[in-house]
Amino acid sequence: MKREQLGQLILASEDSMYHVAKSLLYNDADCQDAIQEAIAKAFDKIGTLKQDTYAKTWLLRILINECYGIMRKEKKIISLKTCEQEEPWMERQDYSDLYEALMGLTEEARLAVTLYYMEGYNIREIARMTKVTESAVKSRLARARTKLKEELSKED
Incomplete structure (x- = not known):
């Protein structure tokens, strides 16, 4: 693949990369850094x-590794006070x-749901990307479908 083709792939995959x-x-800033x-x-x-x-699978695998790298760095930085406070994503009320x-x-379930339902990858491709069976x-x-069904039915 040539660099120009990779550039076109990246432009075409902007939404997919953000979703993953x-x-x-x-944090949106962390997402931007990972991308x-x-x-x-x-x-x-x-x-x-x-x-x-x-x-595209190769590109998303690189992105997943970068996200995990950021998560590892953040784990080392989190203070005890932060752990006692409410999760930052819970403070926002603008999400559905x-x-x-x-x-x-869980992280693994979220990633599988995103890749399967939002990005349209099949199970074999997801297994290859996430390096699991x-x-x-x-x-x-x-498990994710069951938990989502439970959570969403609670709110009704």
């Missing part, structure tokens, strides 16, 4: 892409009930 980053990170780092790494490591058909229910899921992806999706 937002499913793992709460920028992923783009820079993608251009730097373009030679490691073996098949052009998997370019579905978004708040999604944020109540297909049955693990199916289980995560099933």
Whole structure:
């Protein structure tokens, strides 16, 4: 793949990249940082892409790794006072009930739901991206659907 093609792919994948980053990170600034780092790494490591058909999957995998890196850094920085306070994403009231229910899921489940329902990836592709088995992806999706159904029915 050429650099120009990668640039076009990135432009076409803006929404997908944001959805994936937002499913793992709460803060929009962190999402932007993860996306920028992923783009820079993608251009730097373009030679490691073996098949052009998997370019978007490859790009999203880089983004997922960047999100996990930011999460690891934030874990080291969080103070005890922050832990005792309410979660930052709960303070916002402008998000829909579905978004708040999604944020109540585990990171793995949130990522699986985002990739499957919002981005349209199949179970095999999600398993490859997240480096787990297909049955693990199916289980995560099933548990997420059950929990979302419970949470959303509580609010009615």
